[in-house]
Each structure stands twice: as C-alpha cells, then as structure tokens.
Amino acid sequence: NAGVTQTPKFQVLKTGQSMTLQCAQDMNHNSMYWYRQDPGMGLRLIYYSASEGTTDKGEVPNGYNVSRLNKREFSLRLESAAPSQTSVYFCASSVLGNYGYTFGSGTRLTVV
C-alpha cells in the first residue's frame, strides 16, 4: 500500500518553463489537496478537490492550475514558472469529511 505518491521528487526549472507535478493515491480517498511549504510560512493550500469532478482555489492559487484526472490522480501545473514558485510541494488526500490527511513525501522545486 503506497499511500500518496508524488513525482518527481526534485526538479530544477528555468524561469518561464512549464511543468506538471503528478500525484496519485491508492487509498480510495475522495478528497485531494496541493500545498506548498516555505520556510516560516507553514503549509499553504494552493488548490483542492473535495471530490472527483470538482476543484477549488485555496489560499495561494495564482500561477497554478490543477486537474483531477480521476479519483486517484490530482496534478498541479505551473504554466510559466517564476522564482517565487521555488518551494516544496506536497500532495495530500483524505476521506471526504475527515481531516486526517495522508501526505506524499513532497516535490522540491527550484526555479532559477
């Protein structure tokens, strides 16, 4: 049972490049989330999907798009990367109505 799997684990982008962060969960969870973690800022919600077929903005959505491909997969896309998007990105999932999230191990993204 893998839980939440994020790929890639590390990525370096040049300013203006695009990329997609992948996330998949095998726990049959309804809800999925993307957070970013920056020093001293804690975890900030970028986008979430309460259930398959729905997505909503979180606290810091600008510069990002998401796709809930199916119940298992929730991807995060950076269309034109900026240095301010240098961060560690975490995907998480949960049962709808439950706040015990299961997190992936993160993607460390550097934009130069």
Added chain:
Amino acid sequence: GQQLNQSPQSMFIQEGEDVSMNCTSSSIFNTWLWYKQDPGEGPVLLIALYKAGELTSNGRLTAQFGITRKDSFLNISASIPSDVGIYFCAGPIEGAQKLVFGQGTRLTINP
C-alpha cells in the same frame, strides 16, 4: 481569513526534557489537529481533537483543545531523538473540505 499562530517557532532542548507548544487563532475552530513532519518527509497526523476541553494522549504526546475553541496545546514528555521535526497545528475552514495550518514549531534535540 482564518489563521493559526504557533509558538514558539523553534525549540532547542536536551534529550529527556518535556516540551510544550501552543497554537492560537482569532477564530473559533471546531476541530484541532496536530501533525508532525520528519526531515525530508510529508506531515503525519499525530492527534485529532473534536471537543472543547478535550485532552487526548498518544504515547508520550498529549494535546488539549482549549475551552475557548481558539487555542490548542501539545506536550511531549521525556523527549527522545526521534521527536526531532516540525510540529504543525491545523484546523478546518468552516463549510469547506480543507485545512489551514500554522507556521510550525521546529524541535531540535541535543543528545
């Protein structure tokens, strides 16, 4: 929006010492959660609190849901090296399936 403030931001202690940290908000929360993040990993849920005044333990960890519903506390007794990491409090945004997290308390233990 709803925000959570954790203190202290960092702690440097000796192995075997007890640890106390807290989380406060200007808004009421109906659920409080505490997560721990080991270095290089994602956060893991430690304790969930659902009722004002509730005191819940998980091994050497004890958490309390403040009676005003605007704060929560986490205590770790007799700290050991594997307690190192970042501790986050979190609470659900009312009416939405999402959590807001505090900034975290980074715990460092000197052997």
